[in-house]
Amino acid sequence: MKTIRIGAGSGFGGDRIEPAVELAEKGALDYLVFECLAERTIALAQQARLQDPNAGYDRLLDERMRAVLPVCRRSHVRIVSNMGAANPAAAAQAIASIGRDLGYAGLKIAYVLGDDVLGQVRETSPALTDGPGAFADIADRAISANAYLGVAPIVEALAGGADVVITGRVGDPALFMAPLAHEFGWREDDWERLGRGALIGHLLECGSQLTGGYFADPGVKDVADLARLGFPLAEVDADGGALFSKVEGSGGELSLRTCKEQLLYEVHDPARYIQPDVVADFTSARFEQVGPNRVRLSGGGGSPRTDSLKVTIGHHDGFIGEGQISYAGAGAEARARLALAIVEERLRMLGVAVSELRLDVIGVDSVYRGPRPDAEVLDVRARVAGRTASLQDAQRIGREVEAVWINGPAGGGGATWSARQVVAAASALLPRSLIAPTVHWLEA
Amino acid sequence: MRLRELAHARAGDKGDISNIAVIAYEPGDYAFLVEHVTAERVKAFFAGVVHGDVARYELPGLGALNFVMTGALGGGVTRSLALDPHGKSLSGALLELELPARQNRMPTP
Incomplete structure (x- = not known):
């Protein structure tokens, strides 16, 4: 049975780079995913872009890409990341330039636009979902509004042969779900598999939080060799079953207890984890320790996606x-x-x-x-x-x-x-019909 | 007995909502946690920190409880005056919750 190996190259924008290189070198990966956007990152990046039209993407993009591109190029590992932040086009330009520097002529870079919905939000003034009032109440202080996009534009980019896919705001798990949907041809209404994909993406998106980071408690929960803490990878099958592991020689712990903690991290109702592509159900998930630092995930499911997408509004x-x-x-x-x-x-x-x-x-x-x-x-x-x-x-x-x-x-x-x-960040919902993601191409 | 002896915990944040997963080390202790670590007790424990409701979700298959606490992060991670605006440290605090002594505890094979 065909399986796909996906690694998590970061858990936040400022994350360590060396474990991502280690994972790319030793993980026999097909994909390496970097999740780098916190709630208000895009608003801060948008402020930078207003000062300089070529700025507004992840501040570690250059250092990170120079570190991982050589090994990813050598080992045919495709990269997916939301490091584009408020300026995916400029991020793609920067990567193309790095690719030329490193001698990788023909490196195909795709970038996704369409998450910036400040115009649509200004026109429709949706109600705010995390407090009283509507967008109009903060309109004069608004900096940015970005919708959480789903897998579709990333799948399109991968189908077009992209070596690197750069996005702005997408659902964090979608960065991991997209390679699965692309490789296994998951239909956009295959709620069960998409739900499992969302669960796999959710478990990976915070990087080392699955492998013993944010976990150790000396004397109660001891973790080996934390200084060499490794990042996780998942080997996923066409039905959305997954085997999580980390590479030989890396520190940390991948166990039932680290997986259970991460499954509920930033989750409210575990039966309804709302993502752009699916409403995932984590309650039927089961973990089995099948070897040292190897955990098998089974179960998980989903139900139809919602009619609207979440929007994060950055404002003073x-x-x-x-x-x-x-x-x-x-x-x-x-x-x-x-x-x-x-x-x-x-x-x-x-x-x-x-x-x-x-x-x-x-x-x-x-x-x-x-x-x-x-x-x-x-x-x-x-x-x-x-x-x-x-x-x-x-x-x-x-x-x-x-x-x-x-x-x-x-x-x-x-x-x-x-x-x-x-x-600060506020939230609202916007109908899907108002949001139109597009894919664009560059070559090194 | 403190909750820390039976369970581990992880805190997450979304806006002004903090969630804390409380997970039994031994599956056999899950029912005891369900009985004694109620949403009401957690709300009382965090009086002064959590200003909204506390909801509890049960995950018997994982031996876990998920507490979702609204109005818990000083108006939201991005605008809080707190030294720990994400409320990451609330998980460690909750493990100090006092529980009745556990009688006839059977180790899970």
């Missing part, structure tokens, strides 16, 4: 000012709390317009809001973060934290602060 949302300062030794927490109270009072005295203020003692309650530590904590940082309408007010928050150094409690040190403009 005010400013955040933040500052931190350390205290240590006996009474450290009390001095940190005094520092926080002083800063809060000074901001009030100054009339700084802060719509939301957060006061933390790092080491006690900054991320962990569970029970208090049993013993006194002797090494803490006071942290102030506040939301403002202006950059000036955000900077004022940071400066007041810095000033508490010599105008506050004893022994404060290591003050740092920052102020930044917030680029």
Whole structure:
């Protein structure tokens, strides 16, 4: 039975590159997929593109492609990635240029457009799905709007012989489903196989989160050789069964417990995982450990896709000012709390317009809001973060934290602060009929 | 007994929603988790962090529970004032949940 081997070359835009090269070298891959877009990445990339029309794609694209293209070229591994971000055309140009540099004349690069739906969103002003209101309420602050595309344009690119396919926003699992749909000729209404493909893509899209990353807990969940943590690959059959593994010599762990954790990662209702091509059902999935670092997946299914596609809207949302300062030794927490109270009072005295203020003692309650530590904590940082309408007010928050150094409690040190403009993400749904993906070609 | 002795957990984020998967190390402990790690208990445990509802999805085939908590990420990952805007660390926090002592625990073969 024909099988296809797909590797995960990254789990986020800033991911490590060496394990992707290792996977391409040793994995006997047919495809290497790089998933690189977080929720607001495209909005940030769009801002870069507005400054420079040739910018707006993944900042590690050049380094990544130069590292993996030679081995992928040698071993006939095709690359699929959403590194195009806000500018897939410029990303494709950059890859063509790298291909010429490396002497790969004839390297075929396809890029997908059509995910940018800011025009359609401006015309129709859809309701926002993660809060009250509609697009019109944030229209004057909008930066970008991108629909999650499905497999169709990527399948078209692969059928056309692309060595590299570059997209902007697509459903993350679709990057992995597309090579499967292409190789096995899955029909666009084969909900069961598409659902299984979505599950396989979901398990792979975060890279090392399947192979022991984001997992280790010393003494409870020990993982071998994490410094050499390897990325996963799946060998998939025509019915959507899969064998997950990682290459010899790589560190990490691929086991029932890592697979179960990743199956539910960022999932809400596991019976209805909504993707552009299918509503996947993960509840019938079963894992079997068939060897060291080898796990077989069976089951999974799907039901018909929805009539609309999800759109992520990037928009400006005010400013955040933040500052931190350390205290240590006996009474450290009390001095940190005094520092926080002083800063809060000074901001009030100054009339700084802060719509939301957060006061933390790092080491006690900054991320962990569970029970208090049993013993006194002797090494803490006071942290102030506040939301403002202006950059000036955000900077004022940071400066007041810095000033508490010599105008506050004893022994404060290591003050740092920052102020930044917030680029936030909102969501909406857009009818499929308004979205028309297209495929374009370049050669090195 | 703490939840950490029976289960492991992973947190994920989407907008202002955090989900935490709680997975039994031993399949035989799943029913105990279903009984004692309820949506109500998780909501109470995260009082002050989670401002919306907590829904629980059961996956007996995997020995897992999935808690979906709305209003849990300070207004959303992209605009939160929190030091950990993704709420990644909430999984470790939840494993501190206190459970009744487990009687006659049978190891799963």
